[in-house]
Amino acid sequence: MGKIWSLLFLLVLIGGVGCFLVAPSYNLTLPQDVSSHGHAIDHLYVFILVLTGVVFVATQAVFFWFLWKYDAANNREPVKYTHGSHTLEIVWTIIPAATLLFIALYQMNAWASSKMRMPNILPTVEVSARQFEWRLRYPGPDQILGTRDDLFHVNDLHIPVNEEILIDLKSQDVLHSFFLPNLRVKQDAVPGMKIPVWFKATETGSYDIVCAELCGWGHYKMKGRLVVQSRQDYDRWLQEMYKAQAQTASPPASEEDN
Amino acid sequence: MSVEAPHSSHDAGHLKLEYETGLPLTNGKLIMWLFLSTEIMFFAGLIGTYIVLRFGAMVWPTPHDVHLSEPIGAINTFVLICSSVTIVLGFEAAKSNRAGLAKIWIALTLLLGSLFLGIKMYEYQQKFSHGIYPGTPHSQIYEKPDLYYAQAVRERLAKPDVQKQVRELQAAAAFVSFKAAPTAAIPATDEPATTNLTNILSWLGSVTDTVPEENKAAATQLATAKPAELTPWFVDHMDVNAT
Amino acid sequence: MSSVTVGSHGHGDSKSGHGKHDHGHSAAHGHADAHGHGHAAGFISTYVFSKDHKVIGIQFLFSTLIWFLVGGLLALAVRWQLAWPWSNVPLLEHLYTAEGGQMAPETYTMLFTMHATVMIFLVIIPILAGAFGNYLIPLMIGADDMAFPTLNMLSYWFMWPAFFFFGGSFFTAGHGASSGWTSYPTLSSSPAAAPGSGTAQTMWLMGLTFVGVSSMMGSVNYMTTIIQMRAPGMSMFRMPLTIWSMFITAVLQAFALPVLTAAGFMQLMDRLWGTGFFTPEGSIINNTMHTAGGGQTLLWQHLFWFYSHPAVYIMILPAMGMVSDIIAVFARKPIFGYKPMVYSIAGIAGLGFIVWGHHMFVSGMNPMLGMTFMVSTMMIALPSAIKVFNWIGTLWGGHIQFATPMLFALSFVSMFIIGGLSGIFMAATPVDIFIHDTYFIVAHFHYVLFSGTAMGVFGAIYFWYPKMFGRMMNEGLGKIHFATTFILLNLVFFPMHVLGAVGFPRRLADPYHYDTFRFLKPLNQFMTICALLLVTVQVVFIFNFFYSMFFGKTAGRNPWRSNTLEWQTPSPPGHGNFDFQPVVYRGPYEYGSPEVSTDFYPQTQEPPPGVSNPPAHGH
């Protein structure tokens, strides 16, 4: 019976490794990455996956082996009466410590480039989250946010490809989180704070904007669309938006301003 | 908190066990000290919050703003501390069997306690008379934020005549003349009407600060109005207590 | 079934029986007789408002098990929606609001909030500290009860207002709090923000406060008892690891929980009295303007996680301790590296206070601070590593008996490795940018909480059941329960890792309308089916639990031939626990000692003549 139980635990090892090996062929892996910084994150993910994979395989294998070998039903040797070993304790403290310290140092650069090295450019767009939509505000022709020629839009974020984008992220009511799975971007939008988010998209196309922080009953449907366009397409889109808005907005106001 | 002697009456029947004690304290003292040290963390939370908020705030009310008299507060603190001293002295006196002295200290403690409460009463009276209460009135468009309500609104707004009211509301928005009137921010009416209504209302609220000075009052009023003040456009159609 | 060892072992019993006679005073026997009459006190004071730690422990056990069932059913409703979104929920149709029998989106948010709330605050924390802490501490250190029995009783009865508030909140608008078990403002602090943020949230906070008061009462009592009431010879380093872990858990509770209580009060004030601790000025939440302002939303997160990170260790350390004891008993071997085990428990607890920021990497907190928290989080894996290696070391060269408690304990180790390793991904800040708030996190904490702690708790129930009720649980049923639970839980929770890798977000009532996640539905349906089965097979356990109470094989004093003190008392122990004065001569894990011919060597057994092993007094 002991053997069967040991094999059950071996199943964890086989199933676990198997699951991660098979998953990519069903697309069950990191989604397509279209950002310039994403590969650093993906690399780190794979690196930790391999490293923890090794630890996982090693510990589970030894675990299984001991269960198999020292099953009371067949182990005829006397019990090894021992209270531990200083050497071993030191070994298995130092090795994980060194490994962990290495991971800690190894990742710092990726973190800094995602969250600490803010590019020195004007914000491309202000994203202001509210229950349950993404309010967008483009600076308009004068390139400055918060002036009267700003463009307003909802849920449909257009950006130019291959350019550094800086977003001012805000929230009007509760917490939200601005999540672009394909760009490896996630940042909570916090009421009362303006948080910079930056990235560079490397491929045109249309991608999901997901709200990743619980924000109420409509959290699940707080969906936006990120459209990455070539510079020309993007400019054209801006022009159209601007015209459309100029028509509907009260004309005297905008004229006064320009 | 119950500070009972260990093994009080309840277990008179059974074998009395011997123990190895870790600290030369009675159990009562030990548990009380442990309890007090948990209180340190409680106040660490509160005081930490105060520090964070105080240093994170752009402005902080002056004592004058909140009708706080610092000298009175300081005196009251002193009174409180003195009362702790007198009660301990009373306890010491009682322990050394000097009943008279103990009575004096206890009476003094009582006196200081009443003085403390008196001063506190005065301070609160000052606040109340300036209208400072816990629970400032919120300006709420409706008060019962629950699903039933939203459901009711949704149903009502689905009706054609109410659709008309919504457009009237939009017109009202134009009336307060938002210069940057971002119609794009008000999605067209293909979305279910609840979103629309809430959008409009909260959008009104969120742009009040960009409204030109002369219209600010009107905009603020509209944005923060209670249902009753929003007549006639939609209150008739919106049963605030609908559940 | 394995050839070994369950059932009462005549010789194990008589052996410890001898131990008892060796230093039992005649008074003890006199007492045992008088005992029956002592119970005239009446049903109410014996079984309801009892001050006996054993009764209180069992009260905690029953209450938490019932809530466990509730939490499990809530999880099923969650799973149902994830597999077949917006379809009618069978059986529960009438309980849900909204159109037909289909679940409203706010109901979904309520379901996972209350699922987590129930599981964490009403199941895992009270079952570990309340049920097993209460039952085992006095027995394992050789005390007749807790230092303060009345306070102990109150700590149980303070759970009832919490039961009432959490339970009652299901019947308020929104059917329960629905801002996540983390209750982040301003969603939670503004009654207008969500249907469940009204009365339900207030009740949630009240419930939390009572749980807090109850824990605080328990923890100071446990600390006092462990410090002051150990049997002669039971020095700190002769205490079983269960007691060490309970002790350190009590320290964690005592010093982390008050911060949450303070934060809870502030959120209550924000809600009820219009203060603005957590609300910045100018927020307009669902059309409600908040006049008070000046608060900071992130402040709550700091205060919450300052408690709740240590709390995740509160939710696992006692299980680690109990698992260590179980493994040593069934490997028939001393625990490998007893002192490193103790130090690593302390290390986890100490480091546990300085890692809370790892829940807030993408919250908008200063990224520099994020980096510091990342380093401390990496380091906290170290003491856990030491524990894992020592458990494996304990198995090495043992005589492993695959009894039900052992199987659950082994699965704890195996599953904790998985749950712990996924923690490393999340501790890596750049990776966490992607996997934060995805199912990767959900996989992580179910592996540590369900596959880890809950499995450890099952093991502990099977292990100490004979002591609690005087009868053995059925082994065959126990093994069926183990095998099915073990396989199914892996089928439910392991796929969550790969879901997380795709970026599948948690807390979404219907994630499939995103293009990125649409194709994940079949996998979710598979997981849901497994979850349904997982809850169903618990029937085996429930049956076994109640059946054995009346018809199980009677257990002697020491059915597992164990060394620790509780097994030297009668099963179940009478009022006052010990019918002899326990004197401790050695550590708790002397299995296979060459000093004696049996393979176990109770802590109270006097050493044979000629062996110098004097009782260690006065530590």
Ligand code: HEA
């Ligand atoms: C019992 C509960 C428990 C335990 C023990 C842990 C243990 C750990 N947790 Fe977990 N955690 C939770 C419960 C728990 N957690 C919960 C409930 C949440 C989510 C809350 C919410 O948002 O709702 C969470 C969330 C959470 C996050 C936030 C994720 C996010 O929201 O983005 C992080 C990030 O760092 C984290 C990290 C860790 C780490 C590093 C450990 C470590 O202690 C693990 C250490 C163990 C090992 C590493 C395995 C054994 C070691 C070896 C085999 C040795 C060799 C290993 C190496 C060299 C790598 N946890």
Ligand code: HEA
């Ligand atoms: C200890 C904690 C614990 C436990 C045990 C569980 C158990 C389970 N959990 Fe849960 N879960 C959480 C803690 C826990 N969970 C937390 C903290 C969250 C996060 C919530 C948030 O985002 O705010 C969460 C969220 C969560 C989600 C994510 C929801 C979302 O984000 O959208 C899901 C989805 O699948 C889920 C599923 C399950 C399932 C299928 C189980 C199953 O394993 C359940 C199985 C149940 C049983 C096996 C019950 C058995 C009962 C008995 C044995 C009692 C016997 C009784 C007597 C003898 C009287 N849980």
Ligand code: CUA
């Ligand atoms: Cu916005 Cu979730």
Ligand SMILES: [Cu+2]
């Ligand atoms: Cu944590």
